[in-house]
Amino acid sequence: MRFFYYLDLARRSFARHRVLTALMIVAIALGIGTSMTTLTVLYLLSGDPLPGKSERTFYVQLDAGGKEGFRPGEEPNLQLSRYDAEGLLRARHAPRQALMTGGNGAIDPKRAGVDPFYADVRYTSADFFPMFDVPFARGGPWTAQEDEAHARVAVISKELAEKLFDGGDGVGRSVRLDGHELAIVGVLEYWRPTPHFYDLFTGDYGESEQIFLPFSTSRDLELERSGNIDCWDEAGLTSTAVNAPCAWIQFWVQLESPAEAAAYRDYLVSYSEEQQRNGRFMRPPNVRLRSVMEWLDFRRVVPSDVRLQAWLAFAFLAVCLLNTVGLLLAKFLRRSAEIGVRRALGASRRAIFTQFLVEAGCVGLIGGVLGLGLAWLGLYAVRQQPVDYAPLARLDPTMLATTFVIALVSSLLAGLLPAWRAARIVPALQLKSQ
Amino acid sequence: MLSMRGISKVYRTEMVQTHALRELDLSVRAGELLAVTGPSGSGKTTLLNIAGLLEEFSAGQYQLDGVDVNGLSDDARSRLRNQKIGFIFQSFNLIPDLNLFDNVDVPLRYRGLPRAERKHRIERALERVGLASRMKHYPAELSGGQQQRAAIARAVAGEPPLLLADEPTGNLDSQMAREVLEILEQLNAQGATVVIVTHDPEIAARAHRNVHIVDGVATDLEPAPVLIRGSERQLDPNFAA
Numbered sequence: 001m002r003f004f005y006y007l008d009l010a011r012r013s014f015a016r017h018r019v020l021t022a023l024m025i026v027a028i029a030l031g032i033g034t035s036m037t038t039l040t041v042l043y044l045l046s047g048d049p050l051p052g053k054s055e056r057t058f059y060v061q062l063d064a065g066g067k068e069g070f071r072p073g074e075e076p077n078l079q080l081s082r083y084d085a086e087g088l089l090r091a092r093h094a095p096r097q098a099l100m101t102g103g104n105g106a107i108d109p110k111r112a113g114v115d116p117f118y119a120d121v122r123y124t125s126a127d128f129f130p131m132f133d134v135p136f137a138r139g140g141p142w143t144a145q146e147d148e149a150h151a152r153v154a155v156i157s158k159e160l161a162e163k164l165f166d167g168g169d170g171v172g173r174s175v176r177l178d179g180h181e182l183a184i185v186g187v188l189e190y191w192r193p194t195p196h197f198y199d200l201f202t203g204d205y206g207e208s209e210q211i212f213l214p215f216s217t218s219r220d221l222e223l224e225r226s227g228n229i230d231c232w233d234e235a236g237l238t239s240t241a242v243n244a245p246c247a248w249i250q251f252w253v254q255l256e257s258p259a260e261a262a263a264y265r266d267y268l269v270s271y272s273e274e275q276q277r278n279g280r281f282m283r284p285p286n287v288r289l290r291s292v293m294e295w296l297d298f299r300r301v302v303p304s305d306v307r308l309q310a311w312l313a314f315a316f317l318a319v320c321l322l323n324t325v326g327l328l329l330a331k332f333l334r335r336s337a338e339i340g341v342r343r344a345l346g347a348s349r350r351a352i353f354t355q356f357l358v359e360a361g362c363v364g365l366i367g368g369v370l371g372l373g374l375a376w377l378g379l380y381a382v383r384q385q386p387v388d389y390a391p392l393a394r395l396d397p398t399m400l401a402t403t404f405v406i407a408l409v410s411s412l413l414a415g416l417l418p419a420w421r422a423a424r425i426v427p428a429l430q431l432k433s434q
Numbered sequence: 435m436l437s438m439r440g441i442s443k444v445y446r447t448e449m450v451q452t453h454a455l456r457e458l459d460l461s462v463r464a465g466e467l468l469a470v471t472g473p474s475g476s477g478k479t480t481l482l483n484i485a486g487l488l489e490e491f492s493a494g495q496y497q498l499d500g501v502d503v504n505g506l507s508d509d510a511r512s513r514l515r516n517q518k519i520g521f522i523f524q525s526f527n528l529i530p531d532l533n534l535f536d537n538v539d540v541p542l543r544y545r546g547l548p549r550a551e552r553k554h555r556i557e558r559a560l561e562r563v564g565l566a567s568r569m570k571h572y573p574a575e576l577s578g579g580q581q582q583r584a585a586i587a588r589a590v591a592g593e594p595p596l597l598l599a600d601e602p603t604g605n606l607d608s609q610m611a612r613e614v615l616e617i618l619e620q621l622n623a624q625g626a627t628v629v630i631v632t633h634d635p636e637i638a639a640r641a642h643r644n645v646h647i648v649d650g651v652a653t654d655l656e657p658a659p660v661l662i663r664g665s666e667r668q669l670d671p672n673f674a675a
Contacts, residue, residue: 005543012531341527344488345588346516346544348509428483431523431600 002351006358013359017331021363024327028367028414031320032407033374038306038313040375040399041382044392045205046302049193053133053254054292058261060088060251062272063286066232076286077230077247079201082219082240083280084271085249089125089147093267094253094260096131099215100124101249102202103225107211108176109164119160119210121177122199123218123225129155129186131254132198137161139171139186142214150216154182160210161187175211180221182213194392195301197292199250201227204301205389215249253289265289303387321414324363328418332356336425343427356419357412364411368404375403435596435627436462436485441494443480443650454480456650457494462629464595467622469641470631477650478631479600485629486598487515499595516544520589520626522618524601526581528573528588534560535569538588545592559591560584563617579610586617590626597621599630603637615640 014021048054062084063076080088085099103121128134129141138161142153154175161170161184170184195204218225225240225248233245240248255261265287272285290298332339339352347355375395382393395403443455454477462468472478483489484496487503496503499518503511520541521527528537538559542552560566563583573581582602589597599618603611615637622628630637638644646653 002543002546016531337527338529338531341529342540342544343512344486344515344521344527345541346512346592348512350509351512351544426489428479428488431488431521431527 002354003358006355007362009355010359010362013331013335014362020327020331024324024331024363025367025370027320027323027327028364028407028411029370029374031317031410032368032371032403033378035310035313035317035406036371036375036395036399036403037378037382038310039402040379040395041389041393042302042306042310043399044194044394045306045389046296047194048293049195049197049296050132050292056254056256057131057292058253058255058264058289059292059295060253060268061288061290062268062281063283064232064245064247064275064281065283066245067282068232070283072284073286076288079228079230079247080249080251081247082242082244082249084275085251086242088251088271091267091271094255094264096127096254097252098125098128098131099249099251100128100199101215101225102199102209102227103218103223105178105211105223107160107164108179110176111164111166114163119177120202120207121211121213121218121223122209123215123223124212125215127254128198128212128252131252132193134191135189137187137189138169139184142185147214147216150220151214152180152182152217153185153213155186155188155212156184157188157208157210158190177211177213178221178223180223182211182217194389195296197296197301198252199227200296200299200301201250203388205392261289317410321410324411324414325417328356328360328363328415329421332418332422333425335422339422339425340427340431343425344431349423352425353419353423356422357415360411360415360419361408364407364409364414365404367411368407371407372400372403435464435466435499436460436629437495437497438485439495441481441484441496442492443477443484443489444492453650455484455491458647458650458652460645460652462596462627464627465622465625467619467628467640467642468630469638469644470629470647471633471638471644472647476647478647480650481647481652482598482600482629482631486519486521487511512544516541516592518594518596520592520594520597522582522585522589522597522599522602524604526573526578526585526605528581528584530573533570533572534565534576534584534587537573537584538591541588541592555591555593556587559587562590563587577610578606579613582606582610582614583617586614586621590621595625595627597626597628599628599632601632601634602630603632603634611636 050057060080061076061078062080064081064084065077089097089099101123103123104118105121106116107119108116125147126142126144137158141155142151146153156170156175164170164175165173170187174181174183192208196206227248229239229246229248231239231246237244239246253264255264268287268289269285272281272287275281342352379393379395383390438458438460441455441458445452445454470478470481484491498514501514535556538556539552542555557566560569563586565580565584565587568576576584603614606614618628619640630641632638643654
């Protein structure tokens with residue numbers, strides 16, 4: 001195999017020009033290490049948290065705001081009022097829909113040696129689990145009937161089950177939240193969608209909640225809620241009351257086709273018109289129905305400095321590659337005499353081109369391995385930063401493969417010009433000039 | 435073996451045109467030992483480069499072993515060069531990174547021969563020039579004469595019918611030069627066609643035919659009788675094979 005011959009020639013060339021080769025490898029490794037660190041962070045932060053379904057899952061917005069400060073065409077409220085969210089849930093115009101908000105409460109472990117602790121809670125409705133493909137280890141979600149019945153049920157995370165029941169099965173047992181007993185109907189597998197797309201008002205990249213229970217139950221029990229709330233009127237009600245003029249609830253629907261999405265949008269418009277006629281909405285219908293990725297884009301979830309860092313890192317990689325092009329050119333053209341001899345002995349231009357491209361590819365691969373080590377160090381440094389996405393900064397198999405592809409492609413690109421120049425060397429001149 | 439008709443070579447720069455060869459006709463029969471002589475800058479090396487398919491010519495017809503080389507692709511020219519021609523250079527041009535075995539291996543690699551056959555051919559070629567015991571040596575560890583013998587082994591390992599030598603003894607002392615010349619004569623006696631560009635009157639005298647080039651124009655000459663001192667041929671015993 002000619003390829004293995006070229007590999008052997010590359011090895012000999014590296015041994016002969018150690019310093020030059022080391023310089024090239026370090027240049028590529030630095031470029032790869034830096035760009036892979038930032039690219040990994042960007043990839044983790046901008047990934048699809050609901051692969052395969054994100055295009056069919058939509059976030060609902062209605063403009064329920066007051067007359068004051070109204071400007072036509074402006075963005076409607078980012079969340080729904082309780083009245084609207086519960087109304088849309090009851091209407092069931094989508095195949096699946098769920099309302100939700102975050103909260104927290106004290107959990108009494110009922111176990112000797114484990115102190116009570118605070119946990120993040122999600123108040124939602126039955127479709128939350130199938131709509132977001134939430135994986136269950138044991139049991140399952142509660143039902144829509146249990147939502148309507150304000151049932152004292154809960155689904156808990158695997159981590160909480162292990163903490164409360166010492167690794168035992170929690171289904172059929174109960175958890176005490178803020179002094180209220182809730183029957184556990186399901187235990188989740190480890191689940192941490194990144195970003196925390198379904199509620200961006202309680203942190204973009206936080207952990208998932210430890211307890212999920214029906215929204216209706218949470219209101220009965222007056223459990224504490226968390227996240228943003230936007231009120232536009234003084235109605236003398238508590239902000240979480242059904243008729244309070246406050247938006248604090250997220251509402252998601254699953255719609256299977258563009259036609260269904262269009263129909264649902266029409267429904268939201270007619271709902272708004274009806275609310276306007278009834279005197280509840282002061283503004284003309286103004287609705288939004290954004291898919292998961294559109295919603296994340298709109299909310300600018302990926303920090304802008306992360307994007308900037310990625311651009312800068314790739315610019316740095318380009319500089320490193322330009323350096324490598326220069327070094328490869330110098331290295332290859334220093335071997336003009338050898339190239340002349342090889343051409344005289346039967347090497348075609350293509351053979352010379354391939355030989356030198358293989359050598360450049362080897363530099364890239366070695367640089368890539370070294371760069372991978374640097375990326376690993378870089379991500380370690382990111383994990384030490386005080387940002388909510390820090391724990392996520394790890395290389396996964398996709399990024400590992402990407403690193404090698406980028407290293408190889410970059411070094412082959414860097415090797416193209418030098419290898420082409422090497423292949424164009426006129427053998428006759430070299431043979432006589434020795 | 436080699437037939438050139440009306441070969442011209444013009445080097446063009448922005449300022450001047452230089453005619454290196456002017457409508458040159460040259461035929462070399464199979465088995466011939468031809469010396470190409472002429473003053474420096476007369477076009478000898480250009481002729482050799484064109485004959486060796488290392489350079490294009492500006493006009494004319496060239497057939498190498500029955501193959502018309504006009505319009506051949508680089509791949510085809512390289513293949514033809516690899517199969518038909520062995521080169522021997524004044525500066526030996528061994529690759530310093532490779533030992534003798536690997537240097538001789540270079541043309542065989544480009545021919546794509548299987549490993550066992552390459553090994554057999556390399557060992558035989560190095561034996562023929564008396565360097566069988568130095569296969570693992572690098573060029574820098576050898577004398578000039580040994581390097582040129584290694585270069586000859588590299589040229590003949592693929593058993594090409596045509597050997598082109600450009601001043602093969604130019605960098606050697608007289609004893610080493612004589613050894614190299616005798617090897618070339620021996621190869622010629624075994625059937626190889628040998629074309630030698632040379633300033634050396636001894637080589638010219640021992641060639642079957644001389645072609646003299648002046649200003650890119652070739653003239654056939656009979657070899658001039660030259661007194662060869664100490665002309666007993668002292669071939670390496672290995673070379674007899």
